[in-house]
Amino acid sequence: MSRLTIEELTIPASVDDADAGDFVEMTRVRNEIEADTAGSFDLACTPRELLPAWQDTDEPKRLFVARVDDRIVGRAVHEAQTGDEVRSAWLEVEVAPSHRRRGIGAALYDTVAAIAIGEGRTILQAFTLHRADVTGPRLDSPTGYGSVPREDAGARFLLSRGYRLAQVERMSRLTLPAAAAGLPLPSGYSLESWAGATPEHRLADLAVLNAAMSTDPPLGETDWQPELWDEERVRRKDALNETEGRLWLTTAVRHDRSDRLAGFTNLAVPAEPHRPVFQNDTIVLKSHRGHRLGLVVKLANHARLQELAPGHPCIYTWNAEENRHMLEVNERIGFLAVGYPGTWRLDL
Ligand SMILES: CC(C)(COP(=O)(O)OP(=O)(O)OC[C@H]1O[C@@H](n2cnc3c(N)ncnc32)[C@H](O)[C@@H]1OP(=O)(O)O)[C@@H](O)C(=O)NCCC(=O)NCCS
CATH class of the missing domain: 3.40.630.30 (Gcn5-related N-acetyltransferase (GNAT))
Structure with a gap:
């Protein structure tokens, strides 16, 4: 019987440190999950590139990893802007494709949602990424610009928890x-x-x-x-x-x-x-x-x-789908849409 554990990951001072092994492994799993969603490893980053975001005291975050039989198979992030007036927290949950539909996503989500609720946050927010070539029923952005496929795992996961779409962005690629x-x-x-x-x-x-x-x-x-x-x-x-x-x-x-x-x-x-x-x-x-x-x-x-x-080979950029000025600039330069990130919110 395989054993699931969820633990907070300690952020190392450097990826070369003796205790950086988990961070390095977490990055590998993160990249794999993202590549499965995005369709390529184009967005992958090295542990060294990822680390500064975790050391940024102006944007504090907490990172949890799910392990099955001691192997990292998923991760969850809790992040909130600093300041007393901030009512929202950002939650991120990712599970390796080989370990989905077994409740690991739900367990990771509960871990980071509990932190947000414990801190008194009244808005929970999350991102999903969707490829531009997905067919099937779609969910429209409340801005009137853009939509995401509603049957994607991430969309279903958030919809089943009561989230609604707050905005759709466009991820574009320019060939160099x-x-x-x-x-x-x-x-x-x-x-x-x-x-x-x-x-x-x-x-x-x-x-x-x-x-x-x-x-x-x-x-x-x-x-x-x-x-x-x-x-x-x-x-x-x-x-x-x-x-x-x-x-x-x-x-x-x-x-x-x-x-x-x-x-x-x-x-x-x-x-x-x-x-x-x-x-x-x-x-x-x-x-x-x-x-x-x-x-x-x-x-x-x-x-x-x-x-x-x-x-x-190329440049990637991200813009709100309703940001017509910026999109016009990008289209003029030759950027083409390859994905649609969605931002979601749940008002408690
Ligand atoms: C969304 C994700 C985290 C779900 O992980 P998971 O371990 O499969 O989730 P669970 O097994 O706990 O499933 C929880 C519920 O989500 C929904 N769900 C998840 N994947 C689904 C799928 N492919 N089709 C339908 N519903 C799905 C279901 O309601 C499911 O409950 P059920 O299995 O009892 O029907 C995973 O697919 C993933 O990492 N996707 C990419 C990242 C992402 O989009 N994250 C969500 C936004 S933060």
Whole structure:
């Protein structure tokens, strides 16, 4: 008779430490589950790339693993934004395809839901990922944009617990090298690019831009509170990114008259050229919109990628399905939809 245990996983200080074995194994299982859902290992990350998110004190999380006969077969995550006014928690449950429909998902879910309820959270939220080529009945986003297949295991799992869809995103892929050429900047603006940590004199600007990233993109019916960013938090984030072995390429747009940054975009580039690049944040501040700065800055950063780290097969990006401006920019560059992540919520 096989034995199921669920335990909290201790986050190691480094993946090279003697006690990092479970974290390394958890990453392998995570990647396998994601590949089963997404249809490829394109989104897989190394333990070293995954670790910083778990060490980020600004975004605290707890990680649990399910073991059957001492082998990790699933995991669950509890995460909540910091701040007294935060009412919601994010729960994530994943079970290896070989071990599904035996109640392991339910047991993992109960573990992390109990934490959220114990902390007094009144909204529970979760993500699912769905391939773009799934057929069958669909569930529409309450935003009026996008839908997800309602028979997918993740959707059924959440529906059976009373969750409703809060938003649908689009996961898009751009094959490299991209055909789109760079565009000139409108007058009054110029570009600044850097690799790695934010230059000291731009920390304050990046704090403003990162805070805008938490409020400006459409949220649908997702509960998300504005994030607090200052120079120190930008420094902390940069320091974590430095540890993970990917190259972070940033291009920003400077508004020349004020010498302040009006927008930025960044790419996370793995060391191995055969692996995909991830598009992270892209934002143009409200007062500077309507000048095609979003498109120009993205194309400029893609050009930097080809210059500094050529040979990667593609770039992945994620956007709200109702974020028509950003999707238009991405379609113009050549991104194609490959998946639809869903955000779900349960109001207790
Ligand atoms: C969703 C997931 C966690 C379920 O894991 P699991 O171990 O199979 O879950 P359980 O055995 O505890 O099933 C619990 C219930 O979910 C529903 N469910 C799960 N998989 C299902 C499927 N393929 N078809 C129909 N219902 C399903 C059922 O209601 C099931 O109860 P039942 O087996 O008594 O009918 C797993 O399929 C998975 O990892 N999917 C990818 C990640 C994901 O989408 N997570 C959910 C969002 S956080």
